[in-house]
Amino acid sequence: MTSCPKQIVHYMHEYLDGDIREEAKQELRFHIETCTDCKKHFAELKKTIALVQSASHIEAPAGFTAKVMALLPREGKKIGMERWFRNHPFLTAAALFLLFMSGGFASLFSQEDNHFAFTKNSELKVENETVIVPAGTKIEEDLFVKNGNIRIEGSVEGDVTVINGERFMASAGNVTGEIKEIDQLFGRIWYEMKSLFQ
Amino acid sequence: MDLIVQRRIKQVIKGDQNAFGEIVELYKDKVYQICFRMLWDRHEAEDAAQETFLKAFLNIHTYNQSKKFSTWLYRIATNLCIDKIRKKKPDYHLDEEIAGTEGLNMYSHLASGGQLPEEEVESLEVQASIHEAILMLPEKYRSVIVLKYIEELPLQEIADILELPLGTVKTRVHRGREALRKHLRHL
């Protein structure tokens, strides 16, 4: 084998890779027919490949997927909401557009406009940007206060929603519906969008 | 399959973890196999395979969707294994072990894994020798041999996975085959 052309072994590998020129292939074939050492070498290489390919294929252990899934980070509530916005860009855009068009919410997007607004109801009193449900009165509708506070001394048969403000409840005060306080821009958008799609 | 995978990946990017579960199901055996042939140890292979999927999940945004997903995934797996091999190199010189004990290790190994109960002892021995021969390869040859002959991937794809020039991959396959031949020719 010491007298063998240097390139013969290289040709063997090219042949095994299925990437050999025709002349090289002829040279390899001719040499192997006449040289027992190289013939043996080539046979050993082919046997090696067959052995490695016969290595038994193994499968992932039982329960593998469940273990991987348990490793994944939990999705937080906030992430869920942000993802919702990210995943529904069209709905988000449509909702924002509607909010703009409805006019009432233009104030959402300019910090300077802290325009005080609330549900018009003749029973309500207003003092220094605080809406008061006087003691002894009974409001039979949902109340909505934006950029202001609400003090409930009487009773409200409906929901009370306060955006960018605070709610004070007297001991005698009573609200039959839901009380919502929303003071983050994000939360306000979320609130408006939820009501749009309900 | 590629189409399903691409669809699932889009869902994963959108935050759907269940879609990722389907991807794990599709690739777990391949990834585990790469890790097992690279690392020898079942537990380490399982850890490495789990880590591969976790990394893939966390970095899914860096995956280029115009490229083959498996190439990207196998790259994570091989890089992880190569890292692990380098970190604990002394343990991997099997030549230093007393002749004969490796085979025994391999037996208890396979037995504890619950694989191949129906296989004959003789073929177990052959399997053990093959596995050892692969493990004796330096890691740069081992990765190409595992990808070429265990995973049966084309050379170009191996070059993509390992981010090496095709010529380098060919050279490593050639050297890897020669090294294996020295260990396996007497079988």
Ligand SMILES: [Zn+2]
């Ligand atoms: Zn010769």
